[in-house]
Amino acid sequence: MHLTQDSGLPDPERSQKNIQAFLSEHPEYAERLNAFATEVSTLFSYSQFLANYCIKNPQELFYAVDNLDMPFDTEHLIAELKGLLASCNSMNDGMKIIRDFRKNKFLVITLKDILRQAELQEIMLDMSNLADAILCVSLEFVESFLIERYGRPENNSIAVIALGKLGAQELNYSSDVDIIFVYKEDGQTSGISTIQGMTINKISAFEYYTKLVEQYTRFLSANTEDGFAYRVDLRLRPQGQRGSLVLPLKGYEEYYESWGQTWERAALLRARPSAGDMQLGQAFLKAIKPFVYRKYLDFEAIEEIRAMKSQVEQIKAETSRGGSPKSPDFLGYSRDIKRGYGGIREIEFFIQIFQLIYGGKEPVLRERGTFKALHKLLSKGFIGYEDYGQLSDNYIFLRTLEHRLQQLNDIQTHTLPSIDAELDILARKMGFSDRLTFLSELNKRRHRVRAIYDSLLESRKSPPQCQTYGPLSSIFWDMETPIENLLTEELSNTKITDIKKAIHYLTKIRNNIYSFQTIRGRRLLEDVLPKFVDEALKGMNPESALLQLVDFSNILSSKESYLEVIAQRPQIISVLNFIFSQSEYLSKILTGSPEYIESIVEGEIRKKSSWELKNELNILMERHGKSAAIRLLRKFEEIKLGLLFLDKKISVIELMKTLSKTADVILSTLLQKLKTTPSLNIIAFGKLGGREIIFNSDLDLIFITHDEPLEADIKTAEQLLRICMSYTKDAIAYKIDTRLRPNGSKGPLVSSLSGLREYYLKHAQVWELQALLKARPICNFRFQVSNLRFMELKREILIERSSEITISDIKKMREKIQKELSKETPNTYDIKLGIGGIEELEFIVQYLQLKNCKKSPQILVQGTLDAINRLSKMNILKDSDSMMLKETYIFYRTIETMLRLRNETILKKDAHSAVVQGIASFLNITEEEFINLLNAKKAWIRNFWDK
Known part of the structure; x- marks a missing residue:
């Protein structure tokens, strides 16, 4: 029986070694082992402890796999164990029987668990029932030896009270058993009679039960050549390790009434009689109830x-x-x-x-x-x-x-x-x-x-600080105070790494308080800026936050409108500092207008439906006009979605889809407002076509009509481009590229469906067919027939021309882009265009779509992840390759998004750079692990590409 990495086992190597060891010791069991290959290989993969036991006791292994449905109620287990101990006359032999019994039952429980034949609750109950049975039978067995020596305690008995997980009947695989012991009352044992008729060895009940507990715990927990039965923890007894091993019932009542603490009440919530005199155990529970469950709470x-x-x-x-x-x-x-x-x-x-x-x-x-x-x-x-x-x-x-x-x-x-x-x-x-x-x-x-x-329960609040403004004392904000000596010590208690640079930033921020335009402005600045600095210094990335706060404080000092927004909504300070510390791109948007700041406190920060976005855009158009409205909506959504992404409330895939949805709504609504003929429509290519745009993405569009375009259609398209791309104080709404239309920049701006068909079937180059994969109509109102016709036409073109496309064409195109456009160097990564990067991954997927679309047209979908899923479903991609491609794509797009948020295009190969540290922290891995993971994924993509 040979196991591979594809065996479905979590640790096939361990399983294989254990199987080999088993067969080496017991070759006669080879045929039977094959009969239970799944059960045995799984067990040997999960548990080395039980594998070792099975190698020594092969018959127990096969008994277990044959009896997975055996009863695990306490009564059956007690009866079985008593039968095994019936003829046992020594403590050592008893220890071995108990330990082997536990392992044999563990085999059954473990197999039921790892083979998914029982739920967690059943597994924990089986474990607890097994422990109860062993505790019960072991107590009787050990006590029989004491009775031979000291006689029976008169009118007395002992109960084992389980606490913790055993008390809750939720025991785990290698848990201690938390137990305490109670006996009825003080008295003596009967002693034993000598040959001469004398009674000797009478001892007090306390002494007798103390000896019993000592021997009992040793019997269970001693680590023999067969291991131990259970580790016994007695520290939850009154007075802990200093207290008596066993107390009479009255002793517990007196202790808990006089000395019991809250943690002991918590421990006793799970108290349950487990072995010994069950009536005495119930009496114990009744006695402690007033201590544990109080009628009145002060x-x-x-x-x-x-x-x-x-x-x-x-x-x-x-x-x-x-x-x-x-x-x-x-x-x-x-x-x-x-x-x-x-x-x-x-x-x-x-x-x-x-x-x-x-x-x-x-x-x-x-x-x-x-x-x-x-x-x-x-x-x-x-x-x-x-x-x-x-x-x-x-x-x-x-x-x-x-x-x-x-x-x-x-x-x-x-x-x-x-x-x-x-x-x-x-x-x-x-x-x-x-x-x-x-x-x-x-x-x-x-x-x-x-x-x-x-x-x-609220955490205990820290004592009030003597300082006025968090880490910085109020003296700092006095212009007459020398800063360097004052701040060095105070900043050393923050996450600042470059104190000199931080002091420089803080000096500029402080100086901006005194650049006020009005007395009221100064008063607001003196109130607001220290709070910003305090929040910034307490954050995860204080240096980035302070850098952005330098520019923001300069704006605050000259624009009271910003100050009024913040003064009225002080909770916004934490949100702004979070953005300042995480994203230069979003920070620049926020500092552009008080409307953007207001947008993050007005209404809930969440993803919106297309209907909600369209309604909001129409309201903005009525207030501000078309050009300003589309810029406002785009930036409002980028800020809110950026916050959700950085706060890990949405994934990068959700982010891309929602940003794409926002662009769809803006373009379709704008077109509806502008056009005078019903025929004009927009086709999205590239990342928008795949619903994969991120922050500051360009949009690849072409314009089509059902019949030959009219002059009015061309004017409408031109007007839409002008509104989206005209420069204002808020920059452009979207940068739009229309060069993917037939004949590129030399071709007409608007094409008819028939003209599109003629061009793609007879003249389009390989790269244009590749780009067509991601094409989709944006506007759905009034154009359903046109949209369906375009998608049918797209499928017809790709299926008819797919046979012309060779891997050589794809590779030449990829190599040309890499050579001419990639910014990757020995010291930097180009996540998008570099070797093993996003584009290489997308070229792999697109080539497989084009190569196989004739026999499997359903793979012609726009999004990269959707395409990978379809390729996997049609068995064009192996599941393992599909999983790796999807994970790598999500990983790359996350990195690309984090770079865009920081206004970066390349990534330095330096684990100590702030950008690498920021991305690694976002991914919850170390910088070194991030670099290693990135290198591994790039190498895998390049290897897959080469294959």
């Missing part, structure tokens, strides 16, 4: 809960130190998915806070299990459906991830691996194609958990 209790949250925050802060915030394996915070940012513990703590506050008055909330507790919180109206869905879904995701981490080596870990190869394997175990996709999804989920978690 302010002191609320403060205790708030303090618990702060303490957890402090622990998480300590565990997250040491990781690069730009490294994807650290996700910007702790790799610990249990205790770290947005982890398992936060979901559990979220629930426990509600239970502690309201459980006394609302008995329905007294649920141990996470899912049931969340459902009860929903049913009682404490949380909404969205929070319920998010927390439930993310708890399943995080607990599944925890299981995948622990299944490998039976180690109690909650930490993501830091090695890329291990992360890739983990990603595949979680159903993702690669680590970056997985980490991105995990990042989003942890952010969602943290947002809900933070919404419950």
Whole structure:
């Protein structure tokens, strides 16, 4: 049995090695191994711990795969285990039986899990039932040896109380079992009778049960040659490690009544009798109920809960130190998915806070299990459906991830691996194609958990600062104060890297306060500018924000209209600083007019429908005229969509489609307002044709009519171009290129459909046919017949002429563009035109479309991603190649968009450059990882191109 990378296993290499080791030890099982190839190879890929066990115990492996439907209720497990221990007379033999029993059952549970034959809740319940059975039978077994020596305690018994995940019946693969022990009451054992008839070895109940707990925990947790059964954690008992191992029921009542703390109330929320005397266990639960669930809640209790949250925050802060915030394996915070940012513990703590506050008055909330507790919180109206869905879904995701981490080596870990190869394997175990996709999804989920978690209790506010304006003292804003000595120390506590440059920027900003035009203007400046500086210095990219603030403060000092907008809406300061720190392109738009600033606080920042955009454009045209209106709408949308993109609320694909939709609405509405004949229509080529434009994109258009164009059609087209491209104080609305029309710049501006057909069938060159792939009509009103006719004509032309196109033609064209237009050098990347860049990727896709469109016309779609999907669906592209092309295209367009936002066209091959750092940070990876990823993708595209 040979496994390859295409086997569908997360770690085929590990699986192959384990299979070889198994067959080397047990060649006689080769035929049976093949019969269960899927089950065995999957198990050996996921768990080295169980693979090692199976190599030593092959019969247990095949028993497990034959019995995946065996019952896992506690009663069956107890009966089976008691049968195995019935003839056992030594502690050591008992340990081996218990450990082998656990591994055999783990085999079944693990196979059910990784083969997707059981949901997470069932897996956790099976784990918990197994633990209950082992705890129960082990207690009886160990106690039998003590009874032989000390006799039975008279009228007494002991109960094992499970806490934590075992108490909730949500145990994981390699979890500690958190337990405490309670016995009935003080007394003595009966002792044993000697040959002479004397009674000896009478000891107190406390001494007896202490010895029992000591031997019991050793029996379970001792690491023998067969491993351990369970690690036992007793630290949740009264007084922790300093406290007695076991207490009588009255002892617990007295302790919790007098000394119990809030964290102990939280721990006892999940208390459940697991083994021993179940009636005594129920008596324990009844005794602690008044302590855990209080009928009345005072302010002191609320403060205790708030303090618990702060303490957890402090622990998480300590565990997250040491990781690069730009490294994807650290996700910007702790790799610990249990205790770290947005982890398992936060979901559990979220629930426990509600239970502690309201459980006394609302008995329905007294649920141990996470899912049931969340459902009860929903049913009682404490949380909404969205929070319920998010927390439930993310708890399943995080607990599944925890299981995948622990299944490998039976180690109690909650930490993501830091090695890329291990992360890739983990990603595949979680159903993702690669680590970056997985980490991105995990990042989003942890952010969602943290947002809900933070919404419950406000974080403790910091004490008031003695400074007036955040990092900078009020003295700084006094013109008589020397700046350098004052600022050096204060700026060292920010993210500023070049303090000298920052001081230069701050000096200019401060000086602009005193360039006011009116007394009122100065007063507004003195109020607004320090707030801007404060926000800028607290941001992620303070130097970029300060640089933009220099120019903006100069505008503020001369235009009170800006100051009034900001003074009335102080919340806008944070938004503006965010843009200043992220995008020079958007910053320049914002500083052009107070209307653009007002646009980001008036109304919701979101994607809009075509109908909403058209309605807004018509209103702007009535107020400002056509020319100003189209500029305003385009820039309004670029600002808002830029904010959504930079804030990661929309993807680069959504951004491109929405910017393209905005251009479509502007052009179609403008044409409708201008034209005097019904025939004229606009055909979009290039990036607009593919719905793939980004910030500041040019538009490739041609004009067509159904019949021969009239003079009025030509005038309308000319007027539209003039309105879009005329220069004003706000620059042009769109730069439009019409050279893709028949015969280029020498041809007529408007063509008829018949003229278009004649030209493309008889005269168009290969590059023109390639460009035609992305062509589509923009205007849909009144032209449905014309639009359909154009699309039919396009398909007819491409199918008829596709056989003339050779790979040689495509390569020559690509090499010419690269040689003449690419700006790539040994020290820079040209993401668009360089080797292995966007255009090379698009040429690959377009060649495959042209080559195969005759037999598969449905591949003639405009967008690059749509084309890749169609090529994959028609089996023209392999799934793996399709996935890589799509991922690379999205990666490249994201980089290109980030460059446009920074007014850059090329990217330096320097991991320390501000642009590289900014893009890497946006992608949640380190600078070095970004450069390596970019090089790898460029090499892959070039290799695919060469093939």
